[in-house]
Amino acid sequence: MTAFPQVAAVVPVHNGRELTLTLLASLERVTYPALEIIVVDDGSTDGTAEAVADRFPRVRVVTGDGTLWWSGGINAGVGEALSRGAAFILTINNDIVVEPGFLEPLLESAGRTPRSIVTSKIHDQSDRSAVSSFGGTIDWLVGEIRDVTSRRDRCDFTALRSCDWVNGSSTLIPAVVFREVGLLDEKGCPQYHGDAEFCLRARQHGYRLLADPRSVVYRRTEVSTGNRALDTDNLRSLFRSVRSPFYFRANWRLYRDHCPYRPFLPFLAIRYARLFYSLFRRRFVDRTRRRSVGSRGHR
Secondary structure, eight states: OOOOOOEEEEEEEEEEHHHHHHHHHHHTTEEEEEEEEEEEEESSSSHHHHHHHHHOTTSEEEEEEEEHHHHHHHHHHHHHHHTTOOEEEEETTTEEOOTTTTTHHHHHHHSSSSSEEEEEEEEETTTEEEEEESOOEEETTTTTTEGGGGGGGGGOTTTEEOOOOOOTTTTEEEHHHHHOOOOOOOTTTTTTTTHHHHHHHHHHHHHHHEEEEEEEEEEESSSOSSOOOOTTOHHHHHHHHTTTOOOOHHHHHHHHHOOSSSSSSHHHHHHHHHHHHHHHHHHHHHHHHHHHHHHHHHH
């Protein structure tokens, strides 16, 4: 690597003006000297593109028509970054706030480990002691595609670790990966599983997926990005909504192309059974809490 290889941060945005401005303000304080920022504004109606241009004139803004979703937004930004000669692409979501020195550890790990993709350790902004993401695991047999933080007792959050997949919230990807592997599957996985599917393709090409605890960022989980609420009462929408983890096309694509067990359909069915179980359990708990609050309110 050269002393300071060019890094392009790609930020996909749709109606997240304040989130985006907060992220960009934190990126302005980054100590790495060769960072370019590309915001992909996918048809926002809240003035995001105008606010970015006004507050951060050095940030490049790529506009979409509202149909890109997350994967398409990343692809548009990657295309712009590659055309400008970036050596690395940093995919980063606009609900993230970064530490000034978060980028150097990612580059160092990428330099020490050839053919690697490296992600940050993500803490909760409202409770900075809580780790909310540190790379993901996949258990095809039981239909689990999850972050390791769901099994905290089995994870060392202080050591560099290998992952089955990493999310795109703050992840450093060498530009050559996109030339070898291709872009994200914006048709099959426009929102959910776009990052996981891309990572699995990269692994097939011999890339390692790493989570580096020295690179620390924070996710603002307490605020909404402005997306419409998912209708969990409409089963058809759960299967057909791009914003749903049940979205059938994305899950089908993941299992059809990457599940190591054949035939894959029984394992896909197990995944949906787990998703429905978690959904109805959550709804039952929510109903129980509401009834409990209501009963206390009438005393």
